[in-house]
Amino acid sequence: MAEIKLPGRITDNFGDGLRHFFSILEKVKRLDTQEAITFDMSCCTFLTPLFLLPFFLLIKQERKNREIIITPPTHTGLSSYLHFTHFYSGLQPENLANDNYLQLMNEYGSKTYIPILDFPADRFNNNTEIRDSFLSAVNNILTSQVQLTGQLKTAVMYLIDEAVNNIVDHSREARGYIMAQYYSANGYLDVCIADCGISILGSYQINNNTSITTDRDAIKKASIGVSTKNLPDAENRGFGISTSRNMLINGLRGKYSLLSGSAILIETLTNSGIGVIPNNLSWLGTIVTLRIPFANISGFNAADYWS
């Protein structure tokens, strides 16, 4: 059995969560595909959603092929945090009775986080209604937690809706995932939204767009608004990512990353680009991370970024 030790803490740097995630992913990929792994979290003291949600999904994926054991943190604060954010299992809205679900969602209104929500991403049965109800609840929670109003509220709702709807429209995956944490002292909200689907390149290819052949090109095309649907009546479907980037970076002065397959787009006001992850590492699916600051936004109007 292999043992992988997790970092003690994730720093405030936007990319640090993904940095540690890739470091762990690289160690995992070096192992035999069926070798059992112990993830040792005993020394961890502070972990953020931008690390925790990708790591949660890595565990979930790896458990399909091998035994995974987690040594929990000894730090009581982090231990409680992992418990309350449902790190070990994820929270599936449809598994709660309606009353329990509404009550639970109301309770999160007074917290500073949204736990790991494992939501239905397909259109079967009543999953659409479950998802819409959960999205409304998430928006209400954020509004209540961060006391969002006006243009900022509109922007946050837009950013989350776009990322979630991209999973529904493009991932071909039954589940999507979201986790968020509001850092009041630092004045920002970190949000991670992810899936284990066919990735952006897969979405282009499945829609017979043969001119796009790499993950990097796929991210590039998607990020400037080229629809994966390749249909005249679907032109607007490609607009979400470009609008989100523009609104978050230029409007709110936040930070954005999009990981899909073997490529990653990172964008801040001062540092933007698309690169291929070294060592043939890749993520089968898409992970979006957002850092949304709540300062210096006077004059911001969300509508300026919609078209």
Next chain:
Amino acid sequence: MDYVRIDIRKIDGSTLNSRDEAIKLFNFLQGSFTQSTIILDFTDVDFMSRSFADEFYRLKTNWKLHVKKDIKLENENKQIVDILNAVSRTQYNQNNRRELNSELRELQFADMTQFEEYLLAV
């Protein structure tokens, strides 16, 4: 005027998040209303996502072509007006795309150390 007023909040709630909610609304409208005008009342609807707006605009355009009834919108807030204006400007029109790609440079990482250093610096 011969009309029926539809309370959107009762059908789709106060946040209009997805394409499916727009489809649900128009499936509802396909019902047996005899009135010549349908008023969609957006009172207490806080937010309309781009996905909803895009699907809503497309369905409303199709409705205009195939159904001999008017649809009017009332009491929509500024965000709803803005997002519907945005999709009406961009739907079917690729020329409106923002040219953002020129801002994005190609990142080259020789190895994991370089990649991790980059992430730490962001």
